[in-house]
Amino acid sequence: xxxxxxxxxxQPTVEITGESHHHMSRVMRxxxxxxxxxxxxxxxxxxxxxxAIDNEKVMLEEVEKxxxxxxxxxxxxxxxGFPKGEKLELIVQKGTELGAHxxxxxxxxxxxxxxxxxxxxxxxxxxxxxxxxxxEQSHRQALPKVNFTxxxxxxxxxxxxxxxxxxxxxxxxxxEKAQLVQTxxxxxxxxxxxxxxxxxxxxxxxxxxxxxxxxxxxxxxGPRILRTETAPFYLLSAASFYYELQY
Amino acid sequence: xxxxxxxxxxQPTVEITGESHHHMSRVMRxxxxxxxxxxxxxxxxxxxxxxAIDNEKVMLEEVEKxxxxxxxxxxxxxxxGFPKGEKLELIVQKGTELGAHxxxxxxxxxxxxxxxxxxxxxxxxxxxxxxxxxxEQSHRQALPKVNFTxxxxxxxxxxxxxxxxxxxxxxxxxxEKAQLVQTxxxxxxxxxxxxxxxxxxxxxxxxxxxxxxxxxxxxxxGPRILRTETAPFYLLSAASFYYELQY
Numbered sequence: 001x002x003x004x005x006x007x008x009x010x011q012p013t014v015e016i017t018g019e020s021h022h023h024m025s026r027v028m029r030x031x032x033x034x035x036x037x038x039x040x041x042x043x044x045x046x047x048x049x050x051x052a053i054d055n056e057k058v059m060l061e062e063v064e065k066x067x068x069x070x071x072x073x074x075x076x077x078x079x080x081g082f083p084k085g086e087k088l089e090l091i092v093q094k095g096t097e098l099g100a101h102x103x104x105x106x107x108x109x110x111x112x113x114x115x116x117x118x119x120x121x122x123x124x125x126x127x128x129x130x131x132x133x134x135x136e137q138s139h140r141q142a143l144p145k146v147n148f149t150x151x152x153x154x155x156x157x158x159x160x161x162x163x164x165x166x167x168x169x170x171x172x173x174x175x176e177k178a179q180l181v182q183t184x185x186x187x188x189x190x191x192x193x194x195x196x197x198x199x200x201x202x203x204x205x206x207x208x209x210x211x212x213x214x215x216x217x218x219x220x221x222g223p224r225i226l227r228t229e230t231a232p233f234y235l236l237s238a239a240s241f242y243y244e245l246q247y
Numbered sequence: 248x249x250x251x252x253x254x255x256x257x258q259p260t261v262e263i264t265g266e267s268h269h270h271m272s273r274v275m276r277x278x279x280x281x282x283x284x285x286x287x288x289x290x291x292x293x294x295x296x297x298x299a300i301d302n303e304k305v306m307l308e309e310v311e312k313x314x315x316x317x318x319x320x321x322x323x324x325x326x327x328g329f330p331k332g333e334k335l336e337l338i339v340q341k342g343t344e345l346g347a348h349x350x351x352x353x354x355x356x357x358x359x360x361x362x363x364x365x366x367x368x369x370x371x372x373x374x375x376x377x378x379x380x381x382x383e384q385s386h387r388q389a390l391p392k393v394n395f396t397x398x399x400x401x402x403x404x405x406x407x408x409x410x411x412x413x414x415x416x417x418x419x420x421x422x423e424k425a426q427l428v429q430t431x432x433x434x435x436x437x438x439x440x441x442x443x444x445x446x447x448x449x450x451x452x453x454x455x456x457x458x459x460x461x462x463x464x465x466x467x468x469g470p471r472i473l474r475t476e477t478a479p480f481y482l483l484s485a486a487s488f489y490y491e492l493q494y
Contacts, residue, residue, distance in 0.1 A: 237484030
């Protein structure tokens, strides 16, 4: 059943205009009595029935709440040093399917990609669109947002999280394997985890030291060296396995 | 340090010709005393030193064995119903990084892609090349192979595995969450697990019934609906977290 993210708080009867109206009426050619899933910006998800539809709006009313909890109990934000090419698109698409709460892209010391404000703006819009499509397809109950920040802004935001991890290749090489499990054990429901991933070439010693001084902890993701876009998939899958399958 | 997969059993002094010789001498312009990692087809991995190099061969001798165990304790084979476009390339590349032991591609009932023998042969070569590059990059100690089989061949191979799972979207929708953990708990080191993933559109009821009758078990991968190429990443990451970080 089609899924729509509605940028307003939950209410049992809803009037929808704009893009979602267009998609229901023109793309899907829906009519009265058709049913869809609606996800409100407070993460309430309902099955709803169309009561009326015209050229400007769709009227819907709640049939029932969605029963299955589809969001990870902790909120995980993936921060990626600007990677090359279309890798950020892949991270956002698959990361959304795998349950990421939000994405941050920042200019890493090793980043080859340099995007000016205009290009960055365009890329951000494109990435948010990808996140929305992936959220609909994977039946999310929250819509992840993608933001571009400077290193300074990234670090200023550390205070908003209950834990900050650095996925560090050298930790993996040295066989570090306790930190991720420990962090999962410590975090309670609704707490927030930020995990920082370097671009191709990794984080530099300067960045590592800076982030560590600000409270971030180094964390290995198993004994194989993962590409910059693969490491977030590992982290999110491990979180889902730990919180959603094991307990 | 550069990594080479050598298709022969371990020996402390080695003579290398062919493609790896070309890469060492021409691409990397290596000379005597340079060091590389060599991985033999019995999964022995060593650091080796070049003792001599000429236009036809490279002579190397062992410096030391690689200490870190980089292979998952269980051998996981990923079987994918032919997906669209370049998705198999993505599955093989990222799946190799994440530790898959082997890959099988089979024609699923819902597969849109139809490859004739010639196209299939070419695709298989390409995929094995991708697996090799990913194995080198991720520091694997075993080189995953990619094979194309019929449904009949896939099922005949069930007997070679200690457990067979079906990643099934409907299981996820219904909140099934015990099977994966149970399977991991039951498998011992060096045992073999086959996991079957449908193409886009999923496995059909006919396929599910067929595989189940042959002993495969349905398995959910968390409450979000994963794309056909994302589900194997989840499975492999969860296995690594379970076997390599938690215990």
